[in-house]
Amino acid sequence: MATKGEILLVDDDPDLRDSLQIILEKKGYSVRTAANGREALEALEVRKPDLMILDIMMTTETEGFDLAYELKNKPETKDLPIILLTSFLERVREEGPDKFQYITGEAWPAKWLFEKPVDTKRLIAKIEGILAGG
Amino acid sequence: MVHPPNERGQLNLPYELDKRKRIILGELKERTLWFIRLRWLVPFGIVLGTLLARWIGVGVKASPLLWAAGFILAYNFVFFLLSRRVKAEPSEKEYIERFTYWQVGFDYGTMFLLIHFTGGIASPFIFFFIFHITFSAIFLPRRSTYGFAAIAAAGMGLIALAEYMGWIHHHVISFQGRGIDLSQEPFHMMVILSFFAGFVFITGLSITAVMRMLEKRILDLAELTETVTALNERLNTLHTMTQAIVSKQHLEQMLRIATSELAKAMDVQAISVKLLTPDGKFLRFAAAHGLPPDLMDRVIELEKSPLNRRVIEGEPFVTGRVTQRQWFQFGEDLSAARLQSVQFVPLIVEGRVIGILGAYSTRPEQFGSDELVFFRQAAGLVAIAIENARAYEAIENLIQERSHFMNRVAHNLRAPLAAMTSVLEVIRDGYLGDLNETVRNYMNRLDRRVEGMLLMINELMTLAKSQSKHPEMECGPLNLETIAGRIKKNFQEEVAKKRLTFELTIPKDLPEIRGDPDMIEQMFENLISNAIKYTPEGGRVGMTFWPGPDQTVRMVFSDNGIGIPKSEMPRLFTEFFRASNVQDAIGTGLGLTIVKEIVDKHSGRINVESEEGLGTTFIINLPAAQRRMV
Numbered sequence: 001m002a003t004k005g006e007i008l009l010v011d012d013d014p015d016l017r018d019s020l021q022i023i024l025e026k027k028g029y030s031v032r033t034a035a036n037g038r039e040a041l042e043a044l045e046v047r048k049p050d051l052m053i054l055d056i057m058m059t060t061e062t063e064g065f066d067l068a069y070e071l072k073n074k075p076e077t078k079d080l081p082i083i084l085l086t087s088f089l090e091r092v093r094e095e096g097p098d099k100f101q102y103i104t105g106e107a108w109p110a111k112w113l114f115e116k117p118v119d120t121k122r123l124i125a126k127i128e129g130i131l132a133g134g
Numbered sequence: 135m136v137h138p139p140n141e142r143g144q145l146n147l148p149y150e151l152d153k154r155k156r157i158i159l160g161e162l163k164e165r166t167l168w169f170i171r172l173r174w175l176v177p178f179g180i181v182l183g184t185l186l187a188r189w190i191g192v193g194v195k196a197s198p199l200l201w202a203a204g205f206i207l208a209y210n211f212v213f214f215l216l217s218r219r220v221k222a223e224p225s226e227k228e229y230i231e232r233f234t235y236w237q238v239g240f241d242y243g244t245m246f247l248l249i250h251f252t253g254g255i256a257s258p259f260i261f262f263f264i265f266h267i268t269f270s271a272i273f274l275p276r277r278s279t280y281g282f283a284a285i286a287a288a289g290m291g292l293i294a295l296a297e298y299m300g301w302i303h304h305h306v307i308s309f310q311g312r313g314i315d316l317s318q319e320p321f322h323m324m325v326i327l328s329f330f331a332g333f334v335f336i337t338g339l340s341i342t343a344v345m346r347m348l349e350k351r352i353l354d355l356a357e358l359t360e361t362v363t364a365l366n367e368r369l370n371t372l373h374t375m376t377q378a379i380v381s382k383q384h385l386e387q388m389l390r391i392a393t394s395e396l397a398k399a400m401d402v403q404a405i406s407v408k409l410l411t412p413d414g415k416f417l418r419f420a421a422a423h424g425l426p427p428d429l430m431d432r433v434i435e436l437e438k439s440p441l442n443r444r445v446i447e448g449e450p451f452v453t454g455r456v457t458q459r460q461w462f463q464f465g466e467d468l469s470a471a472r473l474q475s476v477q478f479v480p481l482i483v484e485g486r487v488i489g490i491l492g493a494y495s496t497r498p499e500q501f502g503s504d505e506l507v508f509f510r511q512a513a514g515l516v517a518i519a520i521e522n523a524r525a526y527e528a529i530e531n532l533i534q535e536r537s538h539f540m541n542r543v544a545h546n547l548r549a550p551l552a553a554m555t556s557v558l559e560v561i562r563d564g565y566l567g568d569l570n571e572t573v574r575n576y577m578n579r580l581d582r583r584v585e586g587m588l589l590m591i592n593e594l595m596t597l598a599k600s601q602s603k604h605p606e607m608e609c610g611p612l613n614l615e616t617i618a619g620r621i622k623k624n625f626q627e628e629v630a631k632k633r634l635t636f637e638l639t640i641p642k643d644l645p646e647i648r649g650d651p652d653m654i655e656q657m658f659e660n661l662i663s664n665a666i667k668y669t670p671e672g673g674r675v676g677m678t679f680w681p682g683p684d685q686t687v688r689m690v691f692s693d694n695g696i697g698i699p700k701s702e703m704p705r706l707f708t709e710f711f712r713a714s715n716v717q718d719a720i721g722t723g724l725g726l727t728i729v730k731e732i733v734d735k736h737s738g739r740i741n742v743e744s745e746e747g748l749g750t751t752f753i754i755n756l757p758a759a760q761r762r763m764v
Binding site: 019 | 557563565
């Protein structure tokens with residue numbers, strides 16, 4: 001069956017990753033997963049998804065941040081929508097709202113950033129909004 | 135500038151002499167002016183006396199007396215005009231003395247005239263010489279007194295001789311036709327003359343003798359006064375230092391105040407504090423008021439500095455001439471700064487030497503033994519202050535470490551809990567298949583406990599943040615009405631669910647407060663959420679703001695809920711406190727700790743009144759923002 005869109009879910013926590021994958025798939029999206037920045041880049045090589053959900057802190061505290069920053073600087077992935085996840089909102093604030101704004105294109109506090117544990121209703125609403133908007 | 139008395143008095147000899155001179159000169163000036171004022175009475179006395187004499191029938195020639203009175207009036211007026219210059223300017227001793235001599239000279243001349251016209255050697259005016267003898271004995275050099283006595287005696291002798299020899303006319307005072315003509319009685323004349331001479335000399339002699347004693351007393355008193363002033367200044371210094379020790383917990387700041395105060399009180403160029411390194415091998419400057427700044431970076435190796443080693447061993451070091459170069463590692467720097475005397479004492483706390491307190495002066499031989507006593511006392515205070523500041527900093531570091539640790543723990547607990555929540559959601563919401571009622575019920579229980587745990591972790595993180603040394607407090611003027619309004623709106627749903635009355639009272643002219651908006655909102659949120667949580671259905675929750683006393687804003691959070699048991703009130707603000715009458719499981723026991731932390735951070739005060747079963751009221755006073763004049 002045709003999916004509502006393809007999502008690349010990047011998170012180093014397998015429990016959270018699997019749970020979120022099940023929920024998103026039930027909601028009608030096709031989901032690919034990656035556990036770190038390298039895997040994410042490989043997955044992007046294969047095929048560009050409609051949307052990316054990215055954990056900011058993985059192996060290093062800013063691995064996700066750095067990856068997102070890199071993708072925003074590449075012409076082929078510049079327009080890929082990225083939703084950021086974090087379990088440490090304060091840390092993101094310290095890292096710098098400027099960087100954050102560059103990635104998501106909106107000012108702090110942003111609706112593109114979700115704190116863990118993720119409020120799935122809000123997340124899905126956001127995804128639908130993004131994909132509907134093109 | 136205060137020059138404290140020194141035990142070795144000769145060191146400040148020029149200064150001491152100068153001081154004595156100043157005191158005597160001041161007195162002389164004062165009395166000269168007084169003498170002029172007194173002289174105004176003399177002409178009137180003469181006129182009055184002449185009239186009286188004539189009235190009772192004394193035969194005396196009036197016109198020369200009245201002329202003399204006029205003359206006195208005239209020259210006193212000139213002296214009066216001159217005296218205004220004396221008063222206004224800080225005049226030289228010689229000038230004032232000369233001024234006084236001229237006055238006495240004129241007085242003498244007039245006196246001799248008066249005496250001549252009122253009976254020569256028999257004149258009653260001869261007694262008036264006593265004034266001038268006394269005056270000069272008190273205020274002029276001793277020679278002058280004898281000089282004036284000699285002039286009086288010689289002048290009288292000359293008048294007597296001239297009248298006896300008939301060189302000048304002898305004016306006889308007569309009463310009822312009978313006059314005493316002593317000029318015809320050489321023996322009587324000789325007797326009176328010699329007794330008069332004896333009288334003026336003895337008067338001069340005895341008064342100068344008494345004056346010598348009195349003068350010493352006056353100087354002693356003046357000296358004592360200065361000693362007391364100096365001591366008082368030192369007491370003030372010790373007080374200021376104590377004040378700094380009590381109120382300034384940071385070593386650097388405290389030492390800056392202590393050293394500058396000490397330098398002021400001791401009237402020295404510089405004060406230094408050198409502290410031993412933990413290994414006890416080196417000394418580093420912790421403060422150096424008045425020393426060249428590059429000296430601060432020098433490290434003194436005890437091994438190479440016999441002087442510092444000696445002080446560290448407990449023996450003070452004092453020298454009046456920094457010429458003994460072998461003692462000083464940086465002797466060149468001292469002489470470059472033109473420092474001549476130094477004084478070093480050990481800083482001792484509980485029998486342990488922790489460093490050296492030093493004083494440096496540009497005057498040679500500045501430090502006497504009473505300086506040393508004071509300096510040792512000051513060193514005692516400084517040493518305690520250093521220990522205090524170090525202890526304070528150690529505690530601050532511990533608190534810092536604790537907050538940091540708390541934050542890490544909380545954060546590390548958060549990640550697995552977040553994963554757990556997601557896994558739970560997948561099961562609970564039936565993504566893996568339908569659940570029966572019992573399983574769903576138990577899943578919900580699990581969910582609620584996980585949620586409670588997350589809440590607790592969030593609050594721990596908030597607490598760690600507000601306890602940390604440099605919380606990112608964004609202090610600006612806050613409009614309480616906006617924040618309070620937002621709180622009321624946020625809790626609308628819960629208030630409606632429990633059918634509570636929520637009263638918000640906020641006067642229009644309420645002053646703003648300065649604070650971190652997030653923290654203040656968090657504080658309101660915690661207090662209101664507690665009030666709602668512990669108030670039964672249909673109850674009342676209130677939030678009231680008033681301008682408080684002394685530039686504060688008073689905030690009152692009240693409810694008519696279950697209250698807090700009296701016995702548990704003291705533990706109210708401690709971490710993880712939960713009142714025994716609380717049955718509901720949701721709650722972390724961190725909310726009020728955070729509230730207290732935020733109130734402290736904003737230099738405010740919090741009070742609680744509570745009656746079990748009747749309700750609880752929290753009263754918070756926060757400083758109002760200073761209104762800026764535009």
